[in-house]
Amino acid sequence: MKKQLLIAGLVAAAAILAAAAGPAAMAAEKTDVTIRGAGASFPYPLYAQWAADYEKVIGAKIDYQSIGSGAGIQQIKAGTVDFGATDAPLKIDDLNKAGLVQFPMTAGGVVLIVNVKGVTAGKFNLSPFVLAQVFLGGISNWNDPKIKELNPDLTLPDLPITVVHRADSSGTTWIFTSYLDKVSKTWHEKAGADKAVSWPTGVGGKGNEGVSAYVQRVDGSIGYVEYAYAAQNSLAYTNLKNQAGKMLTPSIDTFQAAAANADWKNAPGYYMVLVDEPGDNSWPITGATFILIYKDQTDAVKAKAMLEFFNWSLTNGAPTATKLAYVPLPESLVKMIRETWSKEVKAVGQALWK
Amino acid sequence: MAIIDQVSGTTASYAPKSIEKASVERKLDLAFKWFTAAAALFIALIMAGIVANLIRFSLPAMKAFGLKFLADSTWNPVTERFGAASSIYGTLVSTALAVVIAVPLSLAIALFLVELAHPAVSRVVGGAIELLAAIPSIIFGMWGLFVFAPFVAKYIEPPLHSTLGWLPLFQGPPMGIGMITAGMILALMILPYITAITRDVLQMVPPVIKESAAGIGSTKWEVTWNVSLPYGMSGILGAIFLGLGRAVGETMAVTFVIGNDHRIAASLFAAGNTIASTLANEFAEASEDTYRSALIELGLVLFLITMVFQVVAHLWLRRVQKTSGRR
Numbered sequence: 292m293k294k295q296l297l298i299a300g301l302v303a304a305a306a307i308l309a310a311a312a313g314p315a316a317m318a319a320e321k322t323d324v325t326i327r328g329a330g331a332s333f334p335y336p337l338y339a340q341w342a343a344d345y346e347k348v349i350g351a352k353i354d355y356q357s358i359g360s361g362a363g364i365q366q367i368k369a370g371t372v373d374f375g376a377t378d379a380p381l382k383i384d385d386l387n388k389a390g391l392v393q394f395p396m397t398a399g400g401v402v403l404i405v406n407v408k409g410v411t412a413g414k415f416n417l418s419p420f421v422l423a424q425v426f427l428g429g430i431s432n433w434n435d436p437k438i439k440e441l442n443p444d445l446t447l448p449d450l451p452i453t454v455v456h457r458a459d460s461s462g463t464t465w466i467f468t469s470y471l472d473k474v475s476k477t478w479h480e481k482a483g484a485d486k487a488v489s490w491p492t493g494v495g496g497k498g499n500e501g502v503s504a505y506v507q508r509v510d511g512s513i514g515y516v517e518y519a520y521a522a523q524n525s526l527a528y529t530n531l532k533n534q535a536g537k538m539l540t541p542s543i544d545t546f547q548a549a550a551a552n553a554d555w556k557n558a559p560g561y562y563m564v565l566v567d568e569p570g571d572n573s574w575p576i577t578g579a580t581f582i583l584i585y586k587d588q589t590d591a592v593k594a595k596a597m598l599e600f601f602n603w604s605l606t607n608g609a610p611t612a613t614k615l616a617y618v619p620l621p622e623s624l625v626k627m628i629r630e631t632w633s634k635e636v637k638a639v640g641q642a643l644w645k
Numbered sequence: 646m647a648i649i650d651q652v653s654g655t656t657a658s659y660a661p662k663s664i665e666k667a668s669v670e671r672k673l674d675l676a677f678k679w680f681t682a683a684a685a686l687f688i689a690l691i692m693a694g695i696v697a698n699l700i701r702f703s704l705p706a707m708k709a710f711g712l713k714f715l716a717d718s719t720w721n722p723v724t725e726r727f728g729a730a731s732s733i734y735g736t737l738v739s740t741a742l743a744v745v746i747a748v749p750l751s752l753a754i755a756l757f758l759v760e761l762a763h764p765a766v767s768r769v770v771g772g773a774i775e776l777l778a779a780i781p782s783i784i785f786g787m788w789g790l791f792v793f794a795p796f797v798a799k800y801i802e803p804p805l806h807s808t809l810g811w812l813p814l815f816q817g818p819p820m821g822i823g824m825i826t827a828g829m830i831l832a833l834m835i836l837p838y839i840t841a842i843t844r845d846v847l848q849m850v851p852p853v854i855k856e857s858a859a860g861i862g863s864t865k866w867e868v869t870w871n872v873s874l875p876y877g878m879s880g881i882l883g884a885i886f887l888g889l890g891r892a893v894g895e896t897m898a899v900t901f902v903i904g905n906d907h908r909i910a911a912s913l914f915a916a917g918n919t920i921a922s923t924l925a926n927e928f929a930e931a932s933e934d935t936y937r938s939a940l941i942e943l944g945l946v947l948f949l950i951t952m953v954f955q956v957v958a959h960l961w962l963r964r965v966q967k968t969s970g971r972r
Contacts, residue, residue: 358930359929361930361931364932365930365931365932451818453820458900458926458927459926459927459929459930460722460930460931482723483723483724485723487930488721488723489719489723489907490906490907493906493916494820494823494904494905494906494916495906495916495926497905504790505822508790508791508795508821508822509794509798509821510798511818512820
């Protein structure tokens with residue numbers, strides 16, 4: 292008798308829960324779209340903020356995982372995410388072969404961070420030559436005369452330099468090594484530019500987060516991270532001399548100056564390298580970051596919601612971007628991107644964006 | 646069929662029910678045998694499947710690099726030239742370090758818990774050691790990076806460098822992250838396993854033997870060294886190989902603190918990488934075929950290393966059991 296009562300009670304409870312969940316599920320379905328993206332850790336702070344703001348306004352959920360540009364490209368090619376994000380853009384042939392469309396979302400700067408006693412943010416000077424030598428292992432101590440030459444006012448300790456690079460495949464690495472590749476012939480011969488290279492020296496951290504963690508823990512270390520990581524974790528970023536010979540402190544103006552000169556109209560698939568740009572105020576290690584989506588979308592509702600998120604971010608996301616020191620794209624470029632959507636992105640043969 | 650009860654002389658008809666029951670029981674026994682055989686075969690098939698897949702997907706890399714793969718320490722995704730040497734070296738060195746640190750400690754702890762401690766203390770400390778085994782490895786990794794690595798950089802590496810710095814093992818800048826920290830964290834992780842098993846093994850030494858030894862005048866140390874340890878040697882060896890097996894494949898804790906550098910360095914202070922840490926870091930993003938195939942070949946190498954350790958453990962145990970008269 293007791294057992295039958297128990298079973299009856301459980302069935303009743305289950306029925307009530309199901310009934311309650313039903314209408315709730317129906318109501319939630321209106322804004323219950325989840326868009327999944329994965330890729331670069333470079334823009335992750337910005338995408339996370341945009342996603343949070345967008346969810347508050349519209350209700351659609353954007354789930355972005357910062358797993359690195361290489362993984363982002365792999366995941367979108369495998370079809371496990373709705374959009375991929377990468378700092379290392381794909382060339383137009385790769386895009387056409389995979390059936391993907393690529394467009395920039397924002398640009399940012401890669402900065403060097405150091406952990407040396409007495410050195411605070413914006414006080415340490417580096418030149419392209421010294422930077423390349425440090426990462427090649429040619430300059431291995433902080434009291435090296437070539438470093439002293441650039442920093443006559445600082446007393447640097449007799450401490451070996453620990454180089455910190457990325458252990459995983461990374462668009463930030465791609466931007467940084469593209470820069471080193473351009474300014475140092477030795478680097479070009481020894482390592483080259485790619486999302487992952489054979490580093491002549493140093494230890495590897497996982498993600499921008501891993502590199503910042505290592506630099507913070509190891510005394511006498513130097514690493515490269517996206518500017519937002521350095522600013523938000525109050526790390527000591529350095530100055531760098533640019534092509535025009537000016538010693539610049541990284542800031543959003545310098546990133547914007549570098550991005551402004553880019554010729555987007557003549558870039559197939561928006562493929563653009565923004566390192567070592569000319570201009571007095573151009574930060575030498577700037578990079579744009581891109582989104583990859585399929586030209587032929589299977590789920591029209593989700594695809595439209597996705598494009599609406601991107602449009603909202605490109606149109607209304609500028610204040611958030613500037614706050615985190617990412618460069619909001621100019622309106623002319625955003626108009627070009629919208630045209631690309633209407634031309635290229637289709638679902639069942641119908642253009643999704645009008 | 647009638648059955649005559651021999652004692653009381655009465656007859657009873659057990660026949661149909663008991664024979665039926667016996668045949669049902671026999672069928673159940675057969676079903677039990679087949680079911681357990683199927684479960685065992687299932688595992689064997691999965692194992693074979695995994696190995697077959699490992700070999701199949703590493704064929705491109707095997708064709709590209711051949712046996713050179715095992716001796717080459719280059720790891721260049723740009724020129725697509727890969728070599729497992731630095732990963733194999735890192736795996737073996739970090740495991741060796743872990744075993745060298747953990748085994749004496751575990752033996753000491755187990756001996757303390759069994760022979761020397763008050764039963765209440767033994768219970769509490771034993772419980773704490775077992776809790777150590779329950780800590781997830783990624784927590785060890787995070788603790789290692791945030792707490793242990795700076796500690797090592799400040800209090801362990803400098804004294805080692807100043808006293809033993811003439812050895813190439815202890816040269817180089819004290820970064821805190823590197824082979825020595827990875828080895829120490831691995832030691833902490835395998836310590837509870839070795840301790841728990843050793844403690845059980847030592848508790849199984851018959852008290853009669855220990856008392857006999859004490860009766861002819863042995864000290865506690867002599868009883869331990871000459872009686873308990875030889876008696877439990879095969880069990881202790883088994884425990885050590887269990888710990889070793891765990892250390893070889895340990896991934897997350899090592900990835901955080903080993904520094905991820907594809908280089909063979911003589912110094913323990915230097916960064917390195919293990920097969921497991923390389924796979925954890927690079928597999929998700931390896932998009933080119935040769936890259937991915939090289940990583941899978943690394944996985945195959947790790948599997949072979951583990952297999953070799955298993956075989957060595959097996960042979961060693963048999964030899965010990967032979968000399969101790971158990972076989």
